Amino acid sequence: MAAEKIEILDTEGINRALTRIAHEILEKNKGVEDLVLVGIRTGGDYLAAQLQQKISEIEGQIVPLGTIDITMYRDDLGSRNDLAVGQTDIRFPVTDRCVVLIDDVLFTGRTIRAALDAVIDLGRPRNIQLAILIDRGHRELPIRPDYIGRNLPTSRNEQIEVEFDPQHHAQAVSLIRT
Amino acid sequence: MTFNPKHILGIKELTAEELIFILDTAESFKEINSREIKKVPTLRGKTIINLFFEASTRTRTSFEIAGKRLSADTVNIAAAASSVVKGETLEDTAKNIAAMHPDIIVMRHGASGACNYLAERLNCSVVNAGDGTHEHPSQALLDAFTIRQHKGRIDGLTVAIVGDITHSRVVRSNIYCLVKLGAKVRIAGPRTMLPPGLELLGCELCSNIEDAVRDADCVMMLRIQRERQGATLIPSVREYARFFGLNEERLKLAKPDAIVLHPGPMNRGVEISSAVADGPQNVILDQVENGVAVRMALLYLVAGGEKLQAD
Numbered sequence: 001m002a003a004e005k006i007e008i009l010d011t012e013g014i015n016r017a018l019t020r021i022a023h024e025i026l027e028k029n030k031g032v033e034d035l036v037l038v039g040i041r042t043g044g045d046y047l048a049a050q051l052q053q054k055i056s057e058i059e060g061q062i063v064p065l066g067t068i069d070i071t072m073y074r075d076d077l078g079s080r081n082d083l084a085v086g087q088t089d090i091r092f093p094v095t096d097r098c099v100v101l102i103d104d105v106l107f108t109g110r111t112i113r114a115a116l117d118a119v120i121d122l123g124r125p126r127n128i129q130l131a132i133l134i135d136r137g138h139r140e141l142p143i144r145p146d147y148i149g150r151n152l153p154t155s156r157n158e159q160i161e162v163e164f165d166p167q168h169h170a171q172a173v174s175l176i177r178t
Numbered sequence: 179m180t181f182n183p184k185h186i187l188g189i190k191e192l193t194a195e196e197l198i199f200i201l202d203t204a205e206s207f208k209e210i211n212s213r214e215i216k217k218v219p220t221l222r223g224k225t226i227i228n229l230f231f232e233a234s235t236r237t238r239t240s241f242e243i244a245g246k247r248l249s250a251d252t253v254n255i256a257a258a259a260s261s262v263v264k265g266e267t268l269e270d271t272a273k274n275i276a277a278m279h280p281d282i283i284v285m286r287h288g289a290s291g292a293c294n295y296l297a298e299r300l301n302c303s304v305v306n307a308g309d310g311t312h313e314h315p316s317q318a319l320l321d322a323f324t325i326r327q328h329k330g331r332i333d334g335l336t337v338a339i340v341g342d343i344t345h346s347r348v349v350r351s352n353i354y355c356l357v358k359l360g361a362k363v364r365i366a367g368p369r370t371m372l373p374p375g376l377e378l379l380g381c382e383l384c385s386n387i388e389d390a391v392r393d394a395d396c397v398m399m400l401r402i403q404r405e406r407q408g409a410t411l412i413p414s415v416r417e418y419a420r421f422f423g424l425n426e427e428r429l430k431l432a433k434p435d436a437i438v439l440h441p442g443p444m445n446r447g448v449e450i451s452s453a454v455a456d457g458p459q460n461v462i463l464d465q466v467e468n469g470v471a472v473r474m475a476l477l478y479l480v481a482g483g484e485k486l487q488a489d
Contacts, residue, residue: 069206071206072207072210072218072219072220072248073218073219073220077220077221077481077482078482078483078484079484080483081180081182081483081484082180083180083181083203083478083479083483084179084199084202084203085203085206085207085475085478086206087205087206087209088206088209089209117219118218121213121215121217121218122213122214122215123214
């Protein structure tokens with residue numbers, strides 16, 4: 001059976017969701033003081049850069065931006081065949097900062113568990129918050145996002161695809177049924 | 179790409195694509211070594227045994243630190259303090275160690291092919307830390323990593339390797355590695371220390387150090403392996419230093435931005451003068467630093483994937 005692809009968010013829709021999340025982050029943290037953004041490779045790092053841009057448009061300040069690769073913290077080393085490891089690039093101390101972790105899709109929560117360990121290995125943040133573009137449900141761990149672009153109940157055999165243009169701007173979010 | 183090796187026995191068996199994948203993986207692990215807390219949980223619960231039948235400071239320490247920074251349990255066995263001195267064979271020693279269920283054995287041995295021999299007989303992964311005059315894959319990879327770090331590429335570079343070629347496993351692994359990655363490799367050393375047929379590996383043989391070093395991007399010096407009869411193949415150490423030692427004068431023949439590598443241990447005043455060894459072009463300590471990242475990548479790659487589940 002051919003895969004069916006349904007568009008959930010277009011470029012405009014993603015833009016509005018990110019603008020709202022940027023405002024929510026500023027509201028909750030009462031500004032940009034001690035705020036840092038950490039995007040999870042790959043996808044979350046692009047969204048984090050877009051959020052950094054939006055926050056600077058609102059507040060006129062550029063908050064520090066880092067990217068994190070969670071491969072070294074995964075719990076499935078023995079069952080994975082793609083062993084590629086990306087680079088973690090966080091050039092600021094995270095200790096006593098308010099870290100906003102950013103990912104594109106929240107599913108089982110295992111990636112976020114790994115990302116929490118990865119951030120904590122770099123220092124002791126004052127708090128860690130989680131921003132997600134799409135929450136598709138099916139959590140296997142007690143993890144809850146603080147900022148959500150869109151809640152999208154899915155079945156396990158469906159997939160969510162987030163497409164980025166060559167400048168790494170999110171273009172579309174689609175649901176794929178096979 | 180999918181690269182999921184069970185063992186790392188030599189560079190000869192690896193493709194250029196796989197070598198680059200290892201270097202890229204090492205690049206990601208390098209960042210951990212500059213953190214305040216130098217540890218990631220990647221190999222938690224894995225046991226690594228460093229089985230060293232020959233003397234080693236750098237390689238053994240480097241593999242041990244690499245394993246520990248990945249949270250593996252590492253155990254060191256030095257042959258001088260083991261049952262080997264009581265007459266046990268390699269196979270028996272290895273089988274006894276294997277019965278304790280390590281995930282990886284990192285071995286250095288004086289006999290060429292010893293790691294391949296073990297890999298055929300044991301269930302666990304085997305990583306070659308130097309076998310006789312055969313290969314020393316992690317050294318060649320850290321050399322390539324260091325060259326790429328300083329030159330931005332390997333393809334198209336000219337690399338001169340000078341010293342006791344016959345007895346050097348480092349040179350064999352380096353020729354395989356650098357030629358596969360597109361470098362031009364020149365080899366020089368006393369006639370008595372050049373094995374016949376070396377050019378079949380794709381390198382160029384030079385009869386003197388000057389020809390090898392001229393316009394090179396990288397110069398790699400090797401020591402005379404006195405423990406492998408290297409010393410009887412030259413009239414004297416002083417004469418060797420005069421004809422094949424790298425001094426400032428000879429280094430000027432290379433490109434002005436050439437880098438100087440040495441796998442260690444160095445014999446100052448023999449194959450390399452102190453002025454060069456401590457000079458601005460040397461990257462010798464970068465090699466040692468990068469060695470940890472490269473070995474982390476190798477341990478990670480042999481431990482990962484589905485093969486360990488099958489045992």
